[in-house]
Amino acid sequence: MTTPPPQPATPTRAHSFNSAAAQYAANRPSYPPALLDAIEALAARPLTGAKVIDVGAGTGIATALLRERGADVLAVEPGDGMTAEFRRAHPHIPIVRGDGNALPVATASADFLTYAQSWHWTDTARSVPEALRVLRPGGALALWWNTEALDVPWIVEAADRAERYLGIDQVVEKSGSGARAASTLAADPSGRLAFDRRQVRWSRRVPVDTHLANIGSHSAFLVLGEERTAEFFAEERGHLLQTFPDGIVEETYVVDLLVATCS
Numbered sequence: 001m002t003t004p005p006p007q008p009a010t011p012t013r014a015h016s017f018n019s020a021a022a023q024y025a026a027n028r029p030s031y032p033p034a035l036l037d038a039i040e041a042l043a044a045r046p047l048t049g050a051k052v053i054d055v056g057a058g059t060g061i062a063t064a065l066l067r068e069r070g071a072d073v074l075a076v077e078p079g080d081g082m083t084a085e086f087r088r089a090h091p092h093i094p095i096v097r098g099d100g101n102a103l104p105v106a107t108a109s110a111d112f113l114t115y116a117q118s119w120h121w122t123d124t125a126r127s128v129p130e131a132l133r134v135l136r137p138g139g140a141l142a143l144w145w146n147t148e149a150l151d152v153p154w155i156v157e158a159a160d161r162a163e164r165y166l167g168i169d170q171v172v173e174k175s176g177s178g179a180r181a182a183s184t185l186a187a188d189p190s191g192r193l194a195f196d197r198r199q200v201r202w203s204r205r206v207p208v209d210t211h212l213a214n215i216g217s218h219s220a221f222l223v224l225g226e227e228r229t230a231e232f233f234a235e236e237r238g239h240l241l242q243t244f245p246d247g248i249v250e251e252t253y254v255v256d257l258l259v260a261t262c263s
């Protein structure tokens with residue numbers, strides 16, 4: 001697969017999650033324990049006891065895992081709907097409103113800055129300097145995306161169908177929410193951050209309804225509207241049941257992880 005050119009984040013899509021926060025929380029995949037191991041290995045420091053700022057925290061899927069690892073975690077999230085769902089599900093984890101372009105935290109206050117599927121929504125001309133401001137010396141910026149395993153035939157076929165329906169390069173979309181996951185250059189065009197990369201493969205088995213609701217919580221479908229999304233899913237269900245007659249879909253992901261340690 002060739003590395004696609006960087007794509008600017010569009011404000012409409014960046015904010016589309018707020019109207020579907022409960023759907024997002026209930027159906028999106030989490031991240032495997034091996035991902036947290038890889039973050040610690042690349043950063044050469046443990047999460048336990050570390051001060052972590054989890055940015056674009058959404059409904060708290062990654063934030064909760066970081067907290068379970070023993071991190072002292074603060075969530076930062078720009079969206080109303082996502083913040084409300086976060087507070088409902090994780091009342092004991094602190095969250096503040098803000099975004100990666102202007103972090104509402106003090107200079108040199110974090111051991112880790114984490115972005116789980118959210119870095120691509122930032123303006124890197126602002127979010128890179130903000131990361132360097134907020135991290136303590138030796139602190140680490142960790143970015144990751146759950147990308148679909150494009151060596152699995154049914155996933156490629158489903159991506160092709162969605163691409164045709166949406167009229168976009170869905171393989172690019174699904175390979176990491178735009179170009180950022182595929183390229184360290186796109187993650188930091190200024191070249192100030194030296195990223196190490198690791199990929200972690202994992203899978204989950206979910207009912208076909210959960211799979212479709214997961215797909216439907218992606219911004220490309222959220223901005224499409226309910227009627228056109230329902231039309232696509234009615235046909236998609238038939239295709240999926242041919243591959244998974246028992247109605248249980250095996251989703252396979254490759255988490256694309258980038259970690260840069262600050263001096």
Ligand SMILES: C[S@@+](CC[C@H](N)C(=O)[O-])C[C@H]1O[C@@H](n2cnc3c(N)ncnc32)[C@H](O)[C@@H]1O
Pocket residue numbers: 014015017028055056057058059060061062077078079082098099100101115116117118121122123
């Ligand atoms: C795909 S969701 C990821 C949520 C969560 N981190 C997770 O792993 O499930 C993307 C999140 O990025 C947030 N977001 C949008 N613009 C942002 C920005 N400029 N900086 C940080 N987060 C942003 C959205 O509100 C949304 O909650």
